[in-house]
Amino acid sequence: MIDIETLSTQTNALILTIGAIKFNRADRTFKDIKEYETLYVKVNKSSLYTFHIDPDTQTWWSMQSKDAQNEVFGGENRVNIKEALLALTKFIKGSRSYWSNSPNFDYVILENAYRQCGLEPPWKFWELMDTRTLYNLAEVSLKAMSTKFPSKVYHHALDDCHKQILTLYQALDILVPISNQIKRRKI
Numbered sequence: 001m002i003d004i005e006t007l008s009t010q011t012n013a014l015i016l017t018i019g020a021i022k023f024n025r026a027d028r029t030f031k032d033i034k035e036y037e038t039l040y041v042k043v044n045k046s047s048l049y050t051f052h053i054d055p056d057t058q059t060w061w062s063m064q065s066k067d068a069q070n071e072v073f074g075g076e077n078r079v080n081i082k083e084a085l086l087a088l089t090k091f092i093k094g095s096r097s098y099w100s101n102s103p104n105f106d107y108v109i110l111e112n113a114y115r116q117c118g119l120e121p122p123w124k125f126w127e128l129m130d131t132r133t134l135y136n137l138a139e140v141s142l143k144a145m146s147t148k149f150p151s152k153v154y155h156h157a158l159d160d161c162h163k164q165i166l167t168l169y170q171a172l173d174i175l176v177p178i179s180n181q182i183k184r185r186k187i
Helices: 055-062 067-071 081-092 105-115 131-138 143-150 157-185
Strands: 003-007 015-022 039-042 098-100 128-130
Touching: 003 098, 003 105, 003 157, 015 081, 015 105, 015 157, 039 081, 055 067, 067 081, 081 105, 098 105, 105 143, 128 131, 128 143, 131 157, 143 157
Parallel strands: 098 128
Antiparallel strands: 003 015, 015 039
16 A cells, blocks of 8 residues: 655656555455554655645645654654655565555556656556455545544655555455445356
8 A cells, every 4th residue: 555645646757755554455355554664754845756746635724733743853863855755765665556545546656756757657557456446345534544543644655654554454344245235146
């Protein structure tokens, strides 16, 4: 599962943080985030590359909690975007599918950043999976999961990944039995 926080919603958005968690969708045990293999990278805002900063998104961030603002804008342990992308590539190596809340957001922005840095994105388009489609089909809510497992800091890419995984598990617990019934009936 991959999640990013950005300063724009455009395809060339400046990326502030990248969170990723390795998980096995067949093992749908609700685990604490500490039980997963994780990656969390804070990205420098200044770089040699040209990324979009949207004033409306900046305003949106200014209305978030001080903790959220400190997390995405704080100066400690930040790396340049190329280092962050190389770390992500290394972390996800060997994965067969890549999940996000919307490939049209996270992966499009990440792919743009990879290309701007002269790097090839580490996935193929058919490996990208969309959690929102499953949430919709199963009629489950990421917001409800966020209420059940509240974050210390909202809009934290790694915490968001964790909640997305837990909500995906909830959706799969609903959808897999239905899928198995359909297979048995050969519909």
